Amino acid sequence: MMSDSLTATGTFNLASRSKRLLGFIVDMAVVFFILLLKYLMASLAMRFYSTFGQMFFQVIDAVLTLLAFGYFLFCDALPKGQSLGKRLFSMSVVGYPYATNCTPFQSFLRNACKMLFSPLDGFLVLFGLRRRLGDMLAKTIVINA
Template sequence: MSQVEPISSIGTYDLASPIKRLAGYVVDMAVVFFVLFLKSVMLHFSFRFSSELGLTVFQGVDYFLTLLAFAYFLFCDALPNGQSLGKRLFKMSVVGFPYGPPCTVLQSALRNVPKALFSILDGVFVFFGFRRRLGDMLARTVVVNL
């Protein structure tokens, strides 16, 4: 079993650029908004069904799609190899800092909550130092090129 070496200098990482990270974020938000769009389409169709069973089914689908959008937003970075769809398309990965294993479910949630709460302010930190957002600092992660 190999020993994981701590990485302490910025030169050790091939950090993803702010533009590349923004492009990945746009793709991930498109996924979330697409799921929410499906939810609104389902809501439109639910008005056409007046039966109790039909309304119950559409309400269940509505709750499921809401949960799916929320879960993707929070946990997308914990997908295999620390890659959400946006990161996979732009060949980036979220890894632990300073040791480098792929992002865990807890780290993904910790790094994405500040994005939801502080939005643009959180993203400004990408332009400095290790290019880490507030969420990256909280979750002890960094976004690297593959």
């Protein structure tokens, strides 16, 4: 296990903890912005009493909900393994131990763990390979791009 840690730090240019935190904050800002739009659209929908207007806003509500959760769960499967936060801070999610592109399934595994075990998941970044529980499950690592 320790030799894996030494090999990975020599092979991969690991992203720092602070860059990962800043990238996470940006990605959460994107999700919260989408949810804010959802809230604003819901308050706007109250002004429309027609059946068509209500249906239209229900569809918009569902689309924005799916967009927020979709971005949260699959953002690391965007081109080059870069969500908006990772792109801004020059990081990328790649496969581990082989640097392959992050797949949608890997992105889902990484981020579902973040959703379910957030405090524990974030705590694990402080040690060794700086890999979260989600990274270990998805066999990924976050590197400098």
